[in-house]
Amino acid sequence: xxxxxxxxxxxxxxxxxxxxxxxxxxxxxxxxxxxxxxxxxxxxxxxxxxxxxxxxxxxxxxxxxxxxxxxxxxxxxxxxxxxxxxxxxxxxxxxxxxxxxxxxxxxxxxxxxxxxxxxxxxxxxxxxxxxxxxxxxxxxxxxxxxxxxxxxxxxxxxx
Numbered sequence: 001x002x003x004x005x006x007x008x009x010x011x012x013x014x015x016x017x018x019x020x021x022x023x024x025x026x027x028x029x030x031x032x033x034x035x036x037x038x039x040x041x042x043x044x045x046x047x048x049x050x051x052x053x054x055x056x057x058x059x060x061x062x063x064x065x066x067x068x069x070x071x072x073x074x075x076x077x078x079x080x081x082x083x084x085x086x087x088x089x090x091x092x093x094x095x096x097x098x099x100x101x102x103x104x105x106x107x108x109x110x111x112x113x114x115x116x117x118x119x120x121x122x123x124x125x126x127x128x129x130x131x132x133x134x135x136x137x138x139x140x141x142x143x144x145x146x147x148x149x150x151x152x153x154x155x156x157x158x159x
Contacts, residue, residue, distance in 0.1 A: 013064040013120070013152060017110055020057060020058070024053065024057040027056040027057040028108075029105075029107035030104035039092055039096045040097050062148055063150060068148075076148070078145060081142045081146060085135040085142055094133065105117055105120060105121070115153070126155075127149070
């Protein structure tokens with residue numbers, strides 16, 4: 001097992017969350033929660049790809065200090081943002097998606113460590129309400145070459 005350390009030699013958020021397996025459990029729990037939510041489930045009304053949860057876990061892994069699983073296998077940040085763009089402002093859906101995430105942290109056994117729980121919550125809330133919400137009108141507005149966001153114990157890591 002390869003540990004991904006922060007510059008101060010503490011384990012990465014990725015490792016503290018249980019690596020890929022921990023994030024896959026979280027992605028599965030979140031996906032179950034959002035499908036049960038009457039507002040958030042609207043985003044999935046046309047179904048999902050069969051590999052939705054492992055793709056999501058790979059994305060979170062890369063963003064949280066783990067290996068570049070997502071960008072090597074699936075694409076870049078611009079493609080991710082384009083998939084989440086052009087749907088207008090949807091603050092209630094975003095708020096409920098974050099609530100589903102917080103409950104999924106409990107479901108996946110990642111809520112007992114307060115520092116980890118808070119860091120994961122802050123990451124997901126930022127990704128949902130800021131990073132994925134920048135382009136409301138059209139996927140055509142998303143620029144090419146967006147960098148994959150990186151999140152540490154201290155928040156967003158500026159490139």
